[in-house]
Amino acid sequence: MPSADSYVIGLDFGTSSVRALLVEAGTGREVAEAVREYPRWEAGEFCDPDRNQFRQHPLDHLEGLTAAVREVVALVDDPARIVGLAVDATASTPGPVNEQGVALGLLPEFADNPDALFILWKDHTAVAEAEEINALARRWGGPDYTRYSGGVYSPEWFWAKITRIVRQNEAVARAAYSWLEHCDWVTLELTGQPLADLKRSRCAAGHKALWHPDWDGLPAEIFLTQLEPRLAGLRARLYQNTYTADEVAGTLSPVWAKKLGLRPETVVAVGTVDAHAGGVGAGIRPYTMVKVMGTSTCDIVVVPPADLAGRPPVAGICGQVLGSVVPGLVGLEAGQSAFGDLLAWFENLLTWPLTAVLARSAGLSPEQREKLRLDAEENLLELLTEAAQVLGPAPSPVLALDWVNGRRTPDANHQLQGALRNLTMGSGAPEIFRALVESLCYGSRRILERFGAEGIRVEQIVAIGGVAKKSAFIMQTLADVLNHRLVVTASEQAPALGAAMYAAVAAGCYPTVEAAQQAMSSGFSATYEPDPARAAAYAPHYAAYLALGNFIEESTTGQLNNSAAHL
Numbered sequence: 001m002p003s004a005d006s007y008v009i010g011l012d013f014g015t016s017s018v019r020a021l022l023v024e025a026g027t028g029r030e031v032a033e034a035v036r037e038y039p040r041w042e043a044g045e046f047c048d049p050d051r052n053q054f055r056q057h058p059l060d061h062l063e064g065l066t067a068a069v070r071e072v073v074a075l076v077d078d079p080a081r082i083v084g085l086a087v088d089a090t091a092s093t094p095g096p097v098n099e100q101g102v103a104l105g106l107l108p109e110f111a112d113n114p115d116a117l118f119i120l121w122k123d124h125t126a127v128a129e130a131e132e133i134n135a136l137a138r139r140w141g142g143p144d145y146t147r148y149s150g151g152v153y154s155p156e157w158f159w160a161k162i163t164r165i166v167r168q169n170e171a172v173a174r175a176a177y178s179w180l181e182h183c184d185w186v187t188l189e190l191t192g193q194p195l196a197d198l199k200r201s202r203c204a205a206g207h208k209a210l211w212h213p214d215w216d217g218l219p220a221e222i223f224l225t226q227l228e229p230r231l232a233g234l235r236a237r238l239y240q241n242t243y244t245a246d247e248v249a250g251t252l253s254p255v256w257a258k259k260l261g262l263r264p265e266t267v268v269a270v271g272t273v274d275a276h277a278g279g280v281g282a283g284i285r286p287y288t289m290v291k292v293m294g295t296s297t298c299d300i301v302v303v304p305p306a307d308l309a310g311r312p313p314v315a316g317i318c319g320q321v322l323g324s325v326v327p328g329l330v331g332l333e334a335g336q337s338a339f340g341d342l343l344a345w346f347e348n349l350l351t352w353p354l355t356a357v358l359a360r361s362a363g364l365s366p367e368q369r370e371k372l373r374l375d376a377e378e379n380l381l382e383l384l385t386e387a388a389q390v391l392g393p394a395p396s397p398v399l400a401l402d403w404v405n406g407r408r409t410p411d412a413n414h415q416l417q418g419a420l421r422n423l424t425m426g427s428g429a430p431e432i433f434r435a436l437v438e439s440l441c442y443g444s445r446r447i448l449e450r451f452g453a454e455g456i457r458v459e460q461i462v463a464i465g466g467v468a469k470k471s472a473f474i475m476q477t478l479a480d481v482l483n484h485r486l487v488v489t490a491s492e493q494a495p496a497l498g499a500a501m502y503a504a505v506a507a508g509c510y511p512t513v514e515a516a517q518q519a520m521s522s523g524f525s526a527t528y529e530p531d532p533a534r535a536a537a538y539a540p541h542y543a544a545y546l547a548l549g550n551f552i553e554e555s556t557t558g559q560l561n562n563s564a565a566h567l
């Protein structure tokens, strides 16, 4: 039994970096944190934003994890006190592996092949395959496998991505013995066990891979081969059972124990998805919505299974999965594919001319140009925020639609695009920035309303993630638009803290996730109360946002039908 002064590590693989959080298991005190960016990702390697292709190299992940964990372990007098570790990662971010479980991207023949790498959650190259899965699920004569995934399969998910890759890359299709979600692959690497013995993540399987006990696990072989004959045999090389993140996956392999400076007895928990770990780290309990607000948003709610018994599954969300967050409770997920990313898009739009002009300005040295570019990049969002805050009363005269990366929920549709309306000669960067912020908040309101319409109670909203921490302006706008109090978790690293809680349960420090949450939660650092006058002022603007969304959706569907008719 680990003692009260044991430590655990939460290892959180985000979109652009990995962080290791060293936590005191008895109290949840965050002792040390180390972050490593992914260099190949930062350099834009293997990605093609014009085609919505976003791939990550497994070496980015392994190098980052090694450096980050070693940095926090070096601060502990006696590494034997570190009793457990758990991994969370973005999802669905699947990658192909060989029979030994080695990621194909680590093999010399595939090291530079984007299709052999991890297909990041925001890669939207498989829109057509997702559509096929949706159509087939309704017509094939067996269960509608999208039933517990909100009724719509997304191109962000496992089967759509795998189908796409096996169709377009013969060599990868032949070499891929199996496929692993990112969190499962890291767990396999760290434990060094045979691939067949790996306990796969319930959370990733249920929310992204159509896994459900009603149909004995993954979709039937006959369904998968109807979708794509090249998928034949893959189902049997994947998994049937799945495991919750509080369970033990194994212990560190001797190789990894040595590399990280830890004992081989260190327990490694079953892997999970970042947002769901964030829910646990934020102290989620029934009827709390945890909003993970970063590049994208994930909205996580947990409810007792009895609440969902005898009624149709919740429509339009990213799945309902028993045990995906807290064992024994059903985890519900929704979200927005671009949140901070919409603002990052605007930031890029504004810095492009500056960079282009700087590149041609003869009077500056390369160092001076780079410094000016970095200054702009680092300060632009804050400057826009300051300017947006002193504009006239809300809402903004400009109206924006936040679907630059498609719509994740309600009712996934990644063919949709963003839009701006009511532009005039007076619409400057701050006005447009404010309109973008408002559109993000309206997108959140639409999700909250869908949960309500589906009979899911939300009593408390807790926010975590970079945006929740960095932008009081966005948080206040969100509280006003939702007309709901928001609290922000004190921990700067709630997903990593959640992973540390899972590790503490797996290592035997606590009997349940709830007990770990009770002892290890960080509490809240900020509260945003809605302003009734502003909340009322936003209501008609929100109605205009819904109308603009309907217009864009109808015209996009019309365009797609027209081009299909011309084929």
Ligand SMILES: Nc1ncnc2c1ncn2[C@@H]1O[C@H](COP(=O)(O)OP(=O)(O)O)[C@@H](O)[C@H]1O
Residues within 6 Å of the ligand: 014, 015, 016, 017, 293, 294, 295, 296, 339, 340, 341, 342, 343, 344, 381, 382, 385, 465, 466, 467, 470, 471, 474
């Ligand atoms: N001051 C700011 N105001 C609004 N958004 C911000 C600000 N600073 C950073 N962001 C956004 O935060 C996002 C990153 O969030 P974070 O939670 O740190 O990362 P991740 O989603 O990868 O885990 C980026 O999309 C960025 O545009």
Ligand SMILES: O=C(CO)[C@@H](O)[C@@H](O)COP(=O)(O)O
Residues within 6 Å of the ligand: 014, 015, 016, 089, 090, 091, 092, 121, 273, 274, 275, 292, 294, 295, 296, 297, 298, 333
């Ligand atoms: O979609 C999910 C989880 O289901 C996330 O992994 C994905 O949105 C990425 O999250 P971040 O924006 O990097 O925090």
